[in-house]
Amino acid sequence: DGGITQSPKYLFRKEGQNVTLSCEQNLNHDAMYWYRQDPGQGLRLIYYSQIVNDFQKGDIAEGYSVSREKKESFPLTVTSAQKNPTAFYLCASSVAGTDEQYFGPGTRLTVT
């Protein structure tokens, strides 16, 4: 059963703590993406990766970090430097160079 999994579905953290969101895909896609979604705003790109061991900043990369050590995995770390981390985080993947992005179910992060 091919697809993208994100875990956990809900995550709660205290301010000042780093937290890592998991994203795994078995679609054999080269490209992977991280977005955050806030009420009243479109999806905003945090980081993207077109190939293993390479990634680029998106529009709102400050306070976030990623790694791409395996084709299947693209974890996102929300650091304590991110000023407003509470949001819905979506991971996506696609065949490189195409527009159809397949999204995971998302992780809702709440930081208090």
Next chain:
Amino acid sequence: QKEVEQDPGPLSVPEGAIVSLNCTYSNSAFQYFMWYRQYSRKGPELLMYTYSSGNKEDGRFTAQVDKSSKYISLFIRDSQPSDSATYLCAMRAGGYNKLIFGAGTRLAVHP
């Protein structure tokens, strides 16, 4: 001004109605246009994909692009309660460029 503007709604219609969802954009370089559907607490899924101006039909859904007016639309005929979701437009310029998403319009179709 945002590159892509989309009325957030909510839009509430009776079952069977024709629904019109719209986005306007400011970047004339956009060439590829998409509509994603997102059910509550789920990730978006691609619904329609169009290139350049014109219409594209897929079942009850029609995507329309008017590049001269920088305006795209998604029409849903014979709307069903299962169409209740948030609809996000997305677009990008030629070459490799990231997708730019609208804020999404929340649609509720009531029986």
